[in-house]
Amino acid sequence: MSCASEQTSKNPMYTISKVTQSQLTDKDIFDEELDKEITDYDIQEAAYYAQKGFRVPLKSSIILAQSGAQVPDAYMQAALSNYYNVSVYNGFSKNKSSSNRRKDKEQQVNNNYMKLLRLIAAKGGQNTIIVYWGTIEKGDLDDKTNIVKWSQYEGGKLSSKTKALRYLLKFTLVDVTTGNWSSYSPVNIEIDYVPPKIGSSITDALQIDELMKKSYDNAALLLSEKYKDKTK
Template identity: 35%
Template structure:
């Protein structure tokens, strides 16, 4: 009877599909309780979000000047920040250390604005995020900052076998779910002195795996680790080839 149920379940169609998006700074199977969200991208790049008036002349001048090329060079000292994380991931940090002197800083925001280390107990107005980051980088002797964001797009498809996944088979249990995952990065290279910036979007990577209930947590973590490794290697390659 159990064999019949198993064969029937294996040949059934997919029952349902689900998808979600997570930050690379909150990529675990269970969400990290310490995760507080992302740095505001526009604020990091020096775009005012306070409602101050921007004139047509400012837009025309910016367009006339064109997009400047940041002059990052091999051996320069940089500040590295991963949005949403207390510390940059090892893959990005170790990779960039092969070409630059790297100062890692926290990218954990406070109230959706700047990193927690920018805040004080006073109620004074917080300075613009981009200038605060540039100032702390300058005080550390860094000429450039690299700030990066990343997201994981995750899709799960549960098979009909999910209802009977407890039935043992040779070597373990039934695979009852397929998880497809894609990682995408966005990287800002910022000149500390001028505030000029370039934006890189390395190629995205995908992976698909079949999972069972007893091993789903570890398989998820392995999949995240694989994609991060691939994405960070490509990101470091893009940066060093473009600026060296």
């Protein structure tokens, strides 16, 4: 496990390339034990815990992971550290199956990414796991309709038609003990794009960097408000 102070590259072009390598999927995050019989008791127990509500008390210990990244962005670590005690983990999918031979029979072991992470968190005393996905989008002006159309930004130089940028974030929070989860997509931050000029200090990279930092600060605040313990 990495410490929360470990820094990632601040070059957003590198970040975008990095997080598209191996995104976590629902199969990595949620338990899908298709070979296990689901009983009414299982459903009732899950519903009982869900009705109690999902809470992440302020200053509690969490593990943070960014899908597709070895280490979560430093800006996100800093933003969430204002509200929680943050440790970090990689956001790469694991090979779920391994085999051991016992008495000439092959035994399959199926531990997905989240089940492994829950065990690590339990040993470290963390209460909650927070995984997030981030997608930068650019809004380009359509000459025919004069409407801004949004598409995923894949890196590289932005065109003169780009009018705005936004960063879409999605979170999945998992309770270490019960495995119950909650998902959250905060209101996104949108900024006007300023085409760089020769001799100007404004660059595409700096504008994307600013967008990501604002988005992380905003998301951390909204998430902490949504999931704080309201009984205190």
